Amino acid sequence: MTAILGLSAFFHDSAAALVVDGRVVAAAQEERFSRIKHDAAFPTEAIQACLELGGVKPDDLDHVAFYEKPLLKFDRLLETYADIAPRGVRSFTTAMPSWLQQKLHVRREVRRGLGNLYHGPIAFFEHHESHAASAFYASPFDEAAIMTMDGVGEWATTTIGIGSGEKIQLSKxxxxxxxxxxxxxxxxxxxxxxxxxxxxxxxxxxxxxxxxxxxxxxxxxxxxxxxxxxxxxxxxxxxxxxxxxxxxxxxxxxxxxxxxxxxxxxxxxxxxxxxxxxxxxxxxxxxxxxxxxxxxxxxxxxxxxxxxxxxxxxxxxxxxxxxxxxxQPAAGDAGGAVGAAMLVWHQVMRQPRSVSSSPPFDALLGPEYSDASVREALDRSGLQFERLDDESLAHSVVADLADGKVIGRFDGRMEFGPRALGNRSILADPRGAETQSRINQKIKFRESFRPFAPAILANHVEACLDTGGHAANPYMMFVHPMRGSDVPAVTHVDGTARVQSVDARDNVRFERLLRCFFEATGCPMLVNTSFNVRGEPIVGSPDDAIRCFLKTDLDVLVIENFVVRSKVGAIAPTFDVVKGHWLDMPRKIFRLWNRVVGVIGLSAVYYLVVTPVGWARRVGRTSRESDDTSSYWRHVDADRDPKRHLRTY
Ligand SMILES: [Fe+2]
Missing domain, CATH: 3.30.420.40 (ATPase, nucleotide binding domain)
Structure with missing residues (x-):
């Protein structure tokens, strides 16, 4: 067995992914555990969850892969500051402490995060290579063109290239x-x-x-x-x-x-x-x-x-x-963890890739919870609940949905990526005219203009939307025009919808629910929006789901086969109130002193070193306007050579 841990961290959407023998067996974002939206911290809890899901211990890992090259990124930061100095001193003094203390020491952070139990190699790939790999290796294509676009990685903000077999070549x-x-x-x-x-x-x-x-x-x-x-x-x-x-x-x-x-x-x-x-x-x-x-x-x-x-x-x-x-459903930086791990498998270990023998990419890669742990969480909450068998559960949920109720559904493995695909979802009947505003205002507490997405039985997608013949959209990554106007809750003002097609191969239990709803109502779709409130990450555990249920206007909570219909008897969630102690004062003063000294020192470095270097670099430089303006693509190989010494890290 070969186990590879992929990591993304320190910018936003930190995540971990575990690849075992070339297959992604687990992936999760740190925010779902820390409850800090877009958490950029080292993904300690996500790593732990992935290793548990894969039955792998830190010392069983063969490789760890990081989704970008920190030194190359730092190089971009320094060059940028040199370009604009003496402007930018506030940004410089704000950014540098985290770079000097943590971001430049990824090897140390990785080993520490794995409890100093991992002593194997740590590979670093370029940010856009990781994005490209996360898309191409997970795709159902033997060969394909690849395009990556984001804010910025190290230097690249957009890349194009080709993937073929296990090879990826980003050319521009x-x-x-x-x-x-x-x-x-x-x-x-x-x-x-x-x-x-x-x-x-x-x-x-x-x-x-x-x-x-x-x-x-x-x-x-x-x-x-x-x-x-x-x-x-x-x-x-x-x-x-x-x-x-x-x-x-x-x-x-x-x-x-x-x-x-x-x-x-x-x-x-x-x-x-x-x-x-x-x-x-x-x-x-x-x-x-x-x-x-x-x-x-x-x-x-x-x-x-x-x-x-x-x-x-x-x-x-x-x-x-x-x-x-x-x-790639986790197209943002979280997905880079998957890409980096797959790059080790295919490019470092030179393992061949075969699309025909691998199942389609499954976005349900996060943790799941046993009946016993769900029951324990519900017992702690004081809520009244019942447990139904699969058949009764589907019919009960369908009856509630058809009755206009809004349901929080927590089922099976958590989704990887920003979209809830039915397992950590709020569901409702899309035919109700008030459904959209009710969910937005009383349940999600978010802006009323924001639309919801429909989860549609796969064999009904073509009838409902003009997808241009591309009915399969299991990850909710495409918006298409709707054909009718009888489902206002999921139809945006311009008559479009962000569709999720659902068939039994994608998610057996969710497909059964949709099918039962269709058989009962003739409507092959449900409103599917993420199970969270504004400003919070999607719920990760049964406790999160219960908390979200209690503080919103949700009518029914379904966790696995357990159903909660009333908030009566709930024990209000308790929070540990951390009170300041007078003994903390010296520590706070010391921290403040350190910060002040740090700002003074870094400002001095900025004005005495970075600024003169920047002036010297600017002398004699040709302006951007003199460049060729018919194309701004850079050929990757030609431009990367001067930085090659930085490429290992
Ligand atoms: Fe990115």
Whole structure:
């Protein structure tokens, strides 16, 4: 047996993945355990869960793989600061402590995180290599074109290439600061949403607006070539060395300051969302057309944060140059853990890859809970519950759903990636006109404009949506136009839906529930939204599910075969109140002193070292405007050689 642990950490969405003999047997995000949304901490609990699921101990591991090269990323940070110094000192003094204390010591952190029981090799792959591997190796294609797009990894922000068998060759890339992901995040920030989290909200807002700023964006912010490569005008953005994404020049261009999150969303914000969505789709489509031309491939694999833009994915699938598109369901940085582990198996250990002999990628890779542990959690909660057999459970849940009740469903293994696919889901009948606003306002406590997704029996997808002949969408990664308008809860304002197709191979128990609902009502779909409230990660354990049930207006809670219909008798969740002690004061003062000394020291380094180095580097440098403007793609091999000494770490 060969066991490989893949890790992503220290940016956002830290995760662990366990690959045993070339198969992903477990994967989970740290946020589901720590309860901190997008947790960037070292994924200690996710590792523990993955090892338990695989029956592997730390000293049984053959390899550990990290999803990026920290030194190369640090190199990008330093070069960026040198470029903008003396501006950027606040960002520098904020970022450096975590780099010096932790992020540059990944080997030490990994060994410590594994209880100093692992003494084997630790491999480091480039961020976009990990994204590419997470998409291609998990895909059902023997060979395919690959495109990765995100905010930024080490230097790359977009890459294109080809996967064939066990080989992946990324041939072209676009580098920081030119980034579609950061451009989208800049608009997310300006609209008053959180960066690296609120991009979905912006995408959901887009259909309410008109893209009246799209031309302005193309003229002033981003120049997109015919081959899909692009360049941003950095003077409108602050992300290179500031603590914000956009600057005053950006505000002046659009005539508005950033929306404060407490302010209402107006037509301006809706139009901004529509405009950036339009430009993003254009860039993705052009890059895909170029990739098709240079690769000659008929299939495409996508990963990276931009691949979570399901609207762009749907358009690419229906109208793009490829016959088929496969998107890694954990397309963001969490998925890098899977990619890095698979890279060890196929590229370090040179194990062949055979699509025909491997089952389709299963996103249900997280922990599951036994009946005994569920019963224990329910007993602790004081809630009244009953346990039903499988047949009765399906009929009971269907009767509740048809009666207009909203149900929290916790079943089987937890999903890997940002989407709940039925096992940690809130479910409802999509036909009710009030369902969407009720779930948004009383259960999820989120913005009323945000749509819900339908989970649809696979053999009914074509009848319900115009998927362009691509009915199988088991991971909820594509948005398509709906054919009818009788399911308002899952139909967005522009008549589209983010579909999840469900068949028995994907999820036997969830398919049975949908089938029973169809037999009882004639409706082959359910509202499926993630089981959480605004600002919290999706529930991970039965205790999380019970807490979420108690603090929302959910009607019924179903955990495995246990059903809870009433909140009467619940023991209010207790929280340990940590009171300050006067003896903590010296420690706090010491910490504050350390921080002050650190800021002074780092500021001195910034002004006395980084700034003069930056000035020296800028002397004689040719301006970006003198470059070739017909294409901004960089050929990967030619450009990577000068950094080769950094590539091992
Ligand atoms: Fe990424």
């Amino acid at each position: 890339e676009i580098r920081f600061p030119d980034s579609i992901g950061l451009l989208y995040s800049a608009f997310t920030y300006h609209a008053g949403f959180r960066v690296n989290s609120g991009e979905y909200k912006l995408m959901g807002l887009a259909p309410y607006g008109t893209p009246r700023f799209a031309t302005l964006i193309r003229e002033r912010l981003i120049s997109i070539c015919d081959d899909g490569s692009f360049r941003l005008d950095s003077s409108y953005f602050n992300y290179r060395g500031g603590l914000t994404m956009t600057n005053a020049k950006f505000d002046r261009l659009f005539g508005r300051k950033r929306r404060d999150p407490s302010e209402t969303i107006e037509a301006f914000h809706r139009d901004m969302a529509a405009s950036i969505q339009c430009v993003t789709e254009e860039a993705v489509m052009k890059a895909a057309i170029h990739l098709k031309e240079i690769s000659g491939q008929s299939k495409l694999c996508l990963a990276g944060g931009v691949a979570l833009n399901c609207v762009a994915n749907g358009k690419l699938l229906r109208e793009g140059p490829f016959d088929d598109v496969w998107v």
